[in-house]
Amino acid sequence: MEIRVRNVSKNYYSDGKTIEALADVDLVIPSNRIFTLLGPSGCGKTTLLRCIVGLESPDTGEIAIGDEVVFSAERGIFVPPEKRALGMVFQTYAIWPHMNVFDNVAYPLQARNDSKDEIVRKVAKALHFVQLDGFEKRPATKLSGGQQQRVALARALVAEPKVILFDEPLSNLDAKLREETRKELRRFLTELKITAVYVTHDQIEALALSDTIAVMRNGRIVEMGTPREIYFDSDRQFVADFIGHANFIPGKVAAVGEAGTRIDSAIGPIACGRKIGAAPGTAVTVCIRPEFIRVLKESRRDGENVFRGKVESLVFVGDAYEGEIRVGETLLIFRIEPTTAVREGEEIALHFDPLHCSILMN
């Protein structure tokens, strides 16, 4: 089911100050896809989710789920959360501690008075789906974090909603379990053909899980696209900086050619394999991600996008070396194979592919 959010704003007032949680958000969340709201804490992503589910009501605008308008400020419509027929997984899982697994999962069905047999059948099916067969009688308090997360998912799915919402559901799991659960969740959601709205501040989670990502900041959606588009083609510094690590090199457009754009930057001329509409002389920022910087130790060759610098620092982090190279006055961060023989203080040459440089408009 498609979700349409139109001109939604919401302000909070505390201690006489107004905090703009959502500023005129316009958004269409496509049907049967995994849609992620990504942004730093306080950007309004959770508020938007809570407005969709009905736990908060916006100050202005309209929200429609499928064909039903669930909120409209002008028309005075507010459908309470229990009438919206959605599923939701909370950050805290919100597993009720006084019930066992069966009662937790059966709750949405009991609330709408399904028949006993129906409930037993559907709960078993939901638990089977999240691979918790036979856990019915287990008290909720006797579950591990990962199991609680699955129970929460089973509960959100059991009434077969058309839309399921996730509020940072993996943030309470430890790193390894988070990675496994993320993969599993991706598989579950792809299997189900369901509209999923997922809120997170973790860019890796967003990139790995989503069909579409919307990046939020200060109550606004600043950029929307597929994970690849967001990662490689973002033309905003905030987005590029928030997603992964990046080097930002200030410069000016020197020439716009068939193959791409040439930029005069602080470290010298940079060739970018991308065309932009900016006229020569426009101030821009070149963005290069550290993992695309190659170190050329042996060869002394000169060429396109080859720069010389000194290794200022080098840290071994297991699967890679992370370090900084000084080129002229500019410090660039890089990330290279752990087997590369580079030492701190060494003079080296570095290179990056023009296709991996993006140009951000200032």
Next chain:
Amino acid sequence: MQKTRTALTPGLIAIVGFLTVCPVVMLILGSFSEGLGTFGTFTLDKYVQAYTDPAFAEILVSTVIFTLGSALVATGLALFLAYLNTRTNIPFKFMFGVISLIPMMVPHILFAVSWVLLLNPSNGMINLFLRQVFGWEGAALNIYTLKGMILVEGLLDLPIAYLVIAPAMAAFDVSLEESSRVSGASNGRTLFRVTLPVLRPAILAAMTLVIVRSLASFAVPSVIGMPGQIYVLATHIYRIIATGYATDYGMAAAVGMSALAASITLIVLYRRLTREGEKYVTVSSRGYRPSVIDLKGARYPLFGIVALISFVLIVLPVIVLFYTSLVPYVMTPSAKAFAMMSWRHWLAVLKDPVSLLALKNSLYLGIGGATLGMILSFFVAYVIVKVRTKASGFLESLSFLSFSFPGIVVGIGFMWFFVQTPLYSTIWALLIGYIATYLPYGLRPLTSAFVQIHGNLEESSRVCGGGPLYTMRRIVLPLLVPGIASGWILMATMFVRELSLSVVLSRPGTEVLAVQILRFAEDGLWGRLSALGIIMIFISTALVVLANAIAKKFSKRY
């Protein structure tokens, strides 16, 4: 939902405001009035009369010695016990949990009576024993002294001091001591230069709380102090309104004002000290365990002391009372005494119409009062924890205000109010007074239960299709059951034993258990007193068991 919430808060502020502010306002009005019933013209006579009384200075001195002495005894013992429990390998640590639960078991007046039975100068059992065995003349030990009062009150307030000090002791960062040792200080020097100074806010907080409690205490001053002609503020007020021909509620109010002022000041001080104490809490890392000191050979001797304290606090009063209820007059246990045992005092009590009425009234007040009190506490706790506006913050301070009021003073204030209403001399007057005074007891467990219900648990029920009422019934109420049960137990046991408010508000026809016991004590009817006392302990215990069973049934899937 927004609309009902906004109506709820002012409504509760009105109710709780009436309960806590009414007695204070009436007390102030009364202290400037001519006589109960008709306020008359504004007058300062009662203050002049009360504070120029030559005996008043002596009463103040006794009050200061009594409260400070009790604070020292209670805090000293609490420090000792808390240290043993949290920092050493003393055996049978569950005993310490029992000690902190005693206030639920033996009512203060019965505890005081049992000490009178043991140590009164004319026929105290220990004194009789010393006379028979060693041929000592007169009274070797006399409980009817300030020292006796301090000892008994100190023991009674020990659990409160322990509950303040033990958590602070448990949170103590041992590395502070270790670094002192590494810096070359001896064990003793470390104790006095590091350990005790760091614990100082907790120790002072415990002392302040005990001073407030002993200032409000009526059982010990009336049962032990009055026979020895030792008066403190509470018994002085009681003497003004309850003895002699000319009872003077105006003067009682005037004296009560200073007790009230002292209590409020001390509670403000206590709050400040506990805040300061939080600043001192040094540990935060997870999985932290304070290192345990090996007592080696001293383990069992020290445990013996703990066991003795527990015995004296819990077992001894019950044994003494039960024994006294069976023998015809006070005598030391002997073959003769056992031969003369009978149920005569029990039968006398069960045939005594006033005792039976007191029993009925106390039961009614305990069960009905606690139930009404918990209903009020439920809404107040909901507003305090879940609504969280400025008004709810005000409601919170308002509802914990009465915690600092001495019962007898609140009683005088309410008296000035009730005589204006048809409630005077009815059981409803007692009910209202009880709930006003003990609201914090019901509120505290409920607010902490509410705090533990994370907002997501309710929200998740709403998203799952449960409406507000369905959510209340299936999620909120079941999760609150433990809090409701413990609040109910606390209130009900407090109500069944209530004394200091009741001695003022109880009239013929509205007698309650503790007041009836006080009457028996004043008349020296120790056998009947003991029989009724055992019944009282039995009721308290039954209420605890009953409420626990109900809580277990309701949250059985927990």
